[in-house]
Amino acid sequence: MFLLEQYKIFRKFIISLLLLITSLVVGTLGFLTIENFSWIESFYMAVITFSTVGFNEVYPLSDEGRLFTSIYIIINLMIFAYVVSVFSTYLFEGELNRLYRKFVFGKEVKKMKDHIIVCGFGRNGSKACEELQSQNVEFVVVDRNEHLIDLIQNVKKYKFILGDLTQEEVLQEAGIYKARALITTLPSDAENVFLTLTVKALNPEIQVISRASEESTIKKLKQAGAQHVIMPDAIGGLHMAQHITKPFVIEYLDQLSGTNENGLCLEEIKYEDLKSDYQGQTIEFMDIRNRSGVTVVGLNDKGGKFVFNPSSKVLIESEVVLVIVGKQPDVDTFKSYYLK
Structure with missing residues (x-):
């Protein structure tokens, strides 16, 4: 599965390399067969013909050799254009960066x-x-x-x-x-x-x-x-209608959702995140409203039951989660004062 995925990602890159290799092999065999050049001479002719650098021929070519070379050059021009487009995509259009990021993210996700x-x-x-x-x-x-x-x-x-x-x-x-x-x-x-x-x-x-x-x-x-x-x-539809039927309720909800510029923040505070001085204490003892400005609007008790507007006498015990609401600066004050 992994190898198949890697092939799909680098498919164009692999195809371009295969075209390059195939072209050089065909050119080498062509010069070897038609002109009876040696293996090294045939490979050299294939390389300089493919690259169009303009070096001299090893030996003067026959008519058949010139015909083969002409066709070989035309085909290689098309191959060269494709290879350049693929390499430019990987190097200059961010494809290489995308592949690198995908590789890095893949390793991070595994962890x-x-x-x-x-x-x-x-x-x-x-x-x-x-x-x-x-x-x-x-x-x-x-x-x-x-x-x-x-x-x-x-x-x-x-x-x-x-x-x-x-x-x-x-x-x-x-x-x-x-x-x-x-x-x-x-x-x-x-x-x-x-x-x-x-x-x-x-x-x-x-x-x-x-x-x-x-x-x-x-x-x-x-x-x-x-x-x-x-x-x-x-x-969404209900929310739109309630702007007419319950405008002040919706304004409050908008503040809670952060869509209002003077928005409020809702936060969950777990028992284990509290400083030890406040674990096992009552909401009244913590005096949250006066010290930080936030309000406790609910809590999830040990039995997993949500309690709205809990009594100030409620103990903050293990597994209890407080739900507080307030402006962001007040929430930050609460966290710095009450949390570890």
Whole structure:
């Protein structure tokens, strides 16, 4: 599989080398047969004819030799033009750089663990990548569209795998056995269902978040093993309508999503990330609001249950996750004061 992939990447390069070698062999045999030159003399004539450098002939050519040389030169001009175009693509148009980056990213992906696999780099996939990058979460992008390579690796500088997501080998290359979650944003619901089934067969423990276009697909994706199914179109339409029906609620949500210039930040704070002085203490004892300016809007308790607007008497115990909200400077103050 690896050798086949390498051949596909360097296919034009290999073809050009084979054309060069074939041309030299044909030229050498031609001069050897027609003019009865020695092997060295025939090879020399093939090289100077192919390269068109204009050195003198070893011996005067016969009529048959001149005819062969004329045809040989015409064919070699076409070969030479193809070889130059291929080499210029690799050297001057960034193809070599793309191949190098793909090689480097491939080695980095093999070392990744507990990362996220983002399948599809369309509108939804690109936004998912931006959020993951902003939160310093390791991820790799998988897409079959070669035209996106420059954007993914040179502009965004994301780790990526180029390949068909329906192939198990591509998912394995993306580290499906070591990943903790997979986000699939493929445009086709059928592809998302098939991909979810394939992923769950390879790694039953992985969390799958899938995009859906039709409501009827939600049940199928859930049955296939997706933990969360998102309908971007439905959410977008609802959001637009609520700008009229609930404008102040939407303004608050816009601030939370970062679309407002005075945006608020939502953060998850794990028990183990707190300084030892605050582990096992109550929210009241920590005095979070007065010391940092952020607000505790919820927490995930030891049983995995989410509690909205928790009491100030609640103990911050092992496995508890706090959800805080505030402006970025206040969140930074909280982190510097309370976190290790």
